[in-house]
Amino acid sequence: MRLINKISIWFLCIILVITPVTIFISHSSIKRKIIEFEIKRLASVNNHMADLMQQKQPVDAFLKNREVAIEPYNGTIPAENPRVKRQLEKIEGMSEKEMALFVTSYHTINGRNYKITSHNYFINPNEFFSSMFVTMLWKMLLISAAVFISARFFSKTLFRPFKKTLEAIRHFNVRQKKKLVLERSSIKEFNELNCFIEKMTTRILEEYATAREFSENASHELQTPLAVLRSKNELLTQTELNSQQAALIEQMQIEINKLSNITRSLVLLARLENHEFAIEEDVKFCKVAKNVINTYEYWADLKNIRVTQNIDAKVYIKTNPNLVDILVANLMRNAIRYNEEGGSIHVELTQDYFRISNTGQPIDIPHKDIFRRFKKGNQKNEGVGLGLAIVKQICEVCNFRVSYAYVEGRHIFCVYFNEKYLSEIAAIPSRPGTQLMVFAGAEA
Incomplete structure (x- = not known):
């Protein structure tokens, strides 16, 4: 009102x-x-x-x-x-x-x-x-x-500066790096509000520039020494080594790759938090999903995991194509990494949601922590614990909702595109034995 x-x-x-x-x-x-x-x-x-x-x-x-x-x-x-x-x-x-x-x-x-x-x-x-x-x-x-007639007339004149301020805030974009300049008013309270907003937006622009500069520097400066370490390690493998030395070098290579993945993931999270990705493009989600599934089917075959899919055609979502690729890839990697030998993965895509489920043992951490950084269901797994945190952050940027549930021996992750559809299914009582879903992404 x-x-x-x-x-x-x-x-x-x-x-x-x-x-x-x-x-x-x-x-x-x-x-x-x-x-x-x-x-x-x-x-x-x-x-x-x-x-x-x-x-x-x-x-x-x-x-x-x-x-x-x-x-x-x-x-x-x-x-x-x-x-x-x-x-x-x-x-x-x-x-x-x-x-x-x-x-x-x-x-x-x-x-x-x-x-x-x-x-x-x-x-x-x-x-x-x-x-x-x-x-x-x-x-x-x-x-x-x-009162009602005069209030309408009064609001058009008295609240005109306030409405202009709201309109300016609504169109403010931190990525444009343009300072927000608000129109002055004859009302003292509105002028104080405009001054405060101008100071806050200026500070946001400064902090955004600092964060972006840090992420760019981190992406460049950290990857360079890691590349050098990787190349030196590869040269060592070409020399004469005994079995113990070879095992140590192999372990070093694994840790270098893990450190490289952590660096790239943290930089990506920083870019997501700074909203550096535009989400104004109609992305053919079904095409991206099929391409990612085809890419990871070889890894699934190595673990004897059966992949089935039910993907609707012509599913277009207004978002960013790079973020969609990362979102589906992270969920697919997670489904393979935490699956069982000889297990299964099922992928489903409709106009309202994208769902991926896989067989596997129950996680040993609280469900509310599954989307937090460096939280892994199996601490012995080779993952770095940032994949689902990136999924959650992408959902926040794209105004999606992501949920997790463990039902009848299957891990189920679902990304919802349609808020109306989500509110409809939320009104349906859960089946007995179904654990509570934990939602992340857009605020509930």
Whole structure:
């Protein structure tokens, strides 16, 4: 929900709460004031009548059109003087009851006590409430309409700098190496936000340049001495060596190759984390998958592993072709390396996912750690423990999701391209005996 909509709704909620309270307060105040005024008026009529009687002046002219009753009073004058009585009465010819207000005053006139009572009819103050309610209802409707209309207009002018800032951030690309310059505004808070964003993006560009320079230097500087070591080691193998020396040289060659693989993998991870790969190309995933499978079938044959595939044709995914090749190759190598002699591998590709499963023993590390760096299911294996970490990082860059599960003696890795498809299968209960899937890649 947009900020201006939340502000509008909050403002309307305040109106909805305050308006009934103000209606009640206004109704009570008006009712009290009307009755107080009428009591004072009737009391003044009684007092004036007592004054006329005290001065023995004629009262007929004053009593004209007034409801005043004068009676001798034999008792003592009460402490409550005047006395007020209110009651609802049905008047002939009127559809609704009216409020009758009686004010009785006690006076001593020429040595005798008199009770003077005047009364009047007026509209029941409760009848005002319905009129006030209708008025307030229309007021709330008009205010609500005014708030929503003015908020739309207000947001276009007030939040225009903020929207421009969001648009600039949305199109900011660290690989373009272009500093972000934001438009200044007359609003102080927006200017502070723009200054902070400019400083942060400048720092990101500097750190990105440093990281990229490091990865390039590492790729060049580390591979050069490794190549020299490899060539020197090969020269040693051409000399006369005894069996013990040959075994040591062979072990050195294995470690050199492993170190070279670690270096290349770490450099690749650094490039992935720095988002140095464009993912805007429609890649024919099915073709890449078939080529990688054909490349690794020879290695699978050496371990007597049967490879089956069910790959849909014309599967195009918007990503990077090099990353797709690395992704499929790493999963294929992992399936062969951690397989059993005489085992099997099954590869499946649809428009929604790429799945590869292989036979093998359960891993001896927690499932949540399988995509972490240098974590291997079998520590004695010749792998370096970076293949699945690279798979996870590629999925993050390409906005894929990758999952792992061990079901009925098979390791299953699945890369999902379609978020909607993933949400649909997530709602399906797991079969008994199926271990919990661990998702990596795009945030859940």
